[in-house]
Amino acid sequence: MELWMCLLLAGCALLSLGATQPLAINYTTDILRLAKAAHIKAYLSEDEQKPCDNFYNYVCGNWPRLHPARIKNKKTNYLEELQELFVRKSADMLKTARPGGDSSADRLLKSFFTSCYNQANDTQSALRTLLQVTDFRGGWPEIRVPSWYYYEYDWLQVIATIKRRLGIDIIIGLDVILDYKEEHMHRLKIGAPQLPLGHRRQYLDASYHLTRLRYQRSIAEKLQRYFPEQSQRWYEEVSDQVVDLEQQLAKGLPHNAALTLEQTTRQRTAAEMKAAYGSYVDVSRYLQMIFNDTMYVDLYETPEDYLSNLVDVIRLTPKMQLANYTIWRTLDTLDQARVPQNVQPGIWCVQMVRDHFPQQLESLFHRNYNNMQMINDLQSTWSDIKRVFREQLQASTDLHWMTLETRQRAIAKLDAIELQFRNHDETQLIRQTHGLRLHPDQFYPNLANVLQWRTQRQLAKLVEEPQLMDQVYKVPHYELTNNKMQIPITFLQARFFWDPAYPNAIKYGTLGVLLARQMLHGFDDVGRHYDRHGYRNNWWDPISEGSYSRRSQCFQEQYAIFEDFHGKPVHDKGLISRIVADNGALDIAYRAYVEWLKNTDETSTLYQREQLPLLDNTHNQLFYMAYAQLYCSDYPESVEMFDELPEQIRVNTALSNSEHFVNAFSCSRSDKLNARFKCALY
Structure with a gap:
C-alpha cells in the first residue's frame, strides 16, 4: 500500500505540469497505471489461491490484513x-x-x-446542556434525595418533552415513516424504541450474559466520568437499574429478529390504543404533547406486543427507576457525540x-x-449498459422466457430510465x-x-408528500417510484473507480456493474410491479411471471446452502432480487465491455493498453478482478448474523454461473466456480 500511495502522489504531482508537455502527460499516464496496478495487486492473496476455486479469496485475500475490522470493530x-x-x-x-x-x-x-x-470531549458542557434543556427538578444525581417529587413525577410528560426537544426515543419509539402500503404518503410509527443492545435475545438469553455484563460496566464507567464525586455503589445501582429496565422492555420485542416491519405491525387509531392501554401508556396524550394537537390519524403500532408489555413495566417499575433511566438515556445520547478513542x-x-x-x-x-469528466464517463458507461440490455430484450433468443409483449413493455421502461445526478437547490x-x-x-x-x-x-x-431526495445513498441507487437512477455526488470522485489512464476493463467491471445491478432492480420480482412512470402497475403477463418464478427457483436452490456463513446465520430479506441483480449485472457489464472492444480498432496497442503493469492478467481477467474487488470486506468477530449475503458468497456464486468467467480463467469442469448447472435470468 505504501508503494501505491507513493506512486499516486507522484502521479498527482506530474498532473500539475500541464497539457502543453506531451512527455509529461505520457509519463503521468504510466505512473497512474502503475499506481492502479499496485493498488489491485496489494489485495491479492499471498497464498497459492486458485482463481477457479475461490475467486473472492484470490483477489481479496490480503484485504483483512490491510483493513482489519477488529481495529474499528465494524x-x-x-x-x-x-x-x-x-x-x-x-x-x-x-x-x-x-x-x-x-x-x-x-x-x-x-x-x-x-x-x-x-x-x-467537554463532559461538563454536555452535562450543563442536558440540565438546561430538560426538567429533572434539581438535577441528577440529587434526584435520589427523599425530597424528590415522587408523587408528582409524570414519566410520560418527561419523555414527550425530551422527544420534542432532542428527538430522543425513551421507553416509547415514535417516527414518521414512508407508508409501506401507500408509498406516496407518510405514516406515524409508534412502539418500541431502538434499545442499545439490539434484539430481544441480547437482553434475555442466558448465552448473552457476558454481553450484558460488559454493557452494565460501560454504563458505570460513563457515570464515573460525569460524576467523579459519587460512590461506586451509586454507579452500580444506576447501571443495574438501566439494564434491568431494558430487560423488562425487551420482553415486548419479537422473538424472531428477522421479521419485517409488515410482519410485526398493525394499523390502529390513537383512540383505539387509548382504549387498549389506558392511562398507564396514554398514547393520545403522548402524541398531543409532542404535536401540540389532538391526532386523529391512523398509526402503525410495531411490534404488536410492545405497548401491552409496557403497561406491565410501567405498573411495576418504581418511579425513581423510571426517572434514573430517562435521564441516563438522554445523557448517553449526548455522550455519543464524544470523539471515540483512536479516531x-x-x-x-x-x-x-x-x-x-x-x-x-x-x-x-x-x-x-x-468533476465533469467523471460525470461524462458515467453517462457514457450508462448508455453502453442500457444499449446492451435493450439488445437483449429485442432479441428473440436471449430472453426467450419473456413474452414479446412483456419485452416491449420492458424496453419502454428501460428507455424511460434517466440518470439523476444528486444535486441540491x-x-x-x-x-x-x-x-x-x-x-x-x-x-x-x-x-x-x-x-x-x-x-x-x-x-x-x-x-x-415524500421527497426521494430525503434518502442519502453512497452508490448509484434505482428509484422504483420515479424510474430514475440516482447518482450521489460523493460517488463521483476521480481515480477511485475510473480514470482515462486505466484500462476500460476496470471501468466496465466497476461502474458498469454497479449501474447494471441497480438498473435490473426495475425488472425483478419487485420492480415489475412499477411501470415506466413509477406507478404501481404490474406490467408483466402471467406467462412471463411464471417463467421468471421457475428460473429464479434455480437461484434459490443454488444459494440455499448458504443459510449460515462461518457458523453464523444469514438473513437476507431481499435475497432473490439481490441475486438476480448480481448475476445479471455481471453478464450485462461484460457484454458492454466486449462490445466496446469490437467497436474500437482492435490493435496490439489497444490490447496492451487494456492490461496493467505488475499484473500478468489478460484484459478479460482484469474485468473480473476489478468487479470482485468492489466487494473486498472484513467482518468483526462480534457480528452475530449477516443481514445480507456475505460478499464472498455473492462474488463466487455469481461467477460460477458465468461462462465468460470460466473461459477467461480457463476453469476446468471440476473447478468449484464452474457450476455444472448455471442459473440465468438476464
Missing part, C-alpha cells in the same frame, strides 16, 4: 473506502472558507464542525456534520469538487436552516439546537 469494505476519501476531503473543506464566499448554510456547517472539533477529531466531526446535515454537506462538496437548503443558530465555541448547545431542529423537520413530514 465491517470494512472497498466501497466504504470511497466514503472515507469523501470524509477526508470534507474535513479540509470545512476548515477553510470558500474563495467565492460561504452561504449561511455553509457557515452553519463550519460552525458546527469547529465547535465539535474543539469541544466534543481523529476532524474525521469524527465530519461524520457528525454528515449525520445531521447530509444534503447541505453534499451541496458544499459538489461546489468544491465538481442551494436556496432551498438555506431556507431549511433558517432560524437555526450555531456558535463555533458551543458544541453541546449547538447539538441540542440541531437535534431539536431535526426533530421538528422529521415530525413535519407527516403532512408532507
